[in-house]
Amino acid sequence: MVAAYENEVQKKAAELRAGVLKEIKNILDTVGTEEKYVLILSTENAPYFQKTIDISDKVIMRYNELQGTK
DSSP, X not given: OHHHXXXXXXXXXXXXXXXXXXXXXXXXXXXXXXXXXXXXXXTTTOSOOOGGGOOHHHHHHHHHHHHHTO
8 A cells, every 4th residue: 555655656746847847948948049048958967067157047036937927
């Protein structure tokens, strides 16, 4: 019974994670288009980058704004 509930929780967590990632992808598309970026990478894919081009705060602000409208 515990295994069934754990499986259900893992499934729900995966669904929620997929939803958040989809919203973040939409925000990245918007920011990338508006600011004319050619490429946006995550920190996992870019072992080094200048912090001057880090748009994380901007994406987080947009995500928070989106959550406020829901």
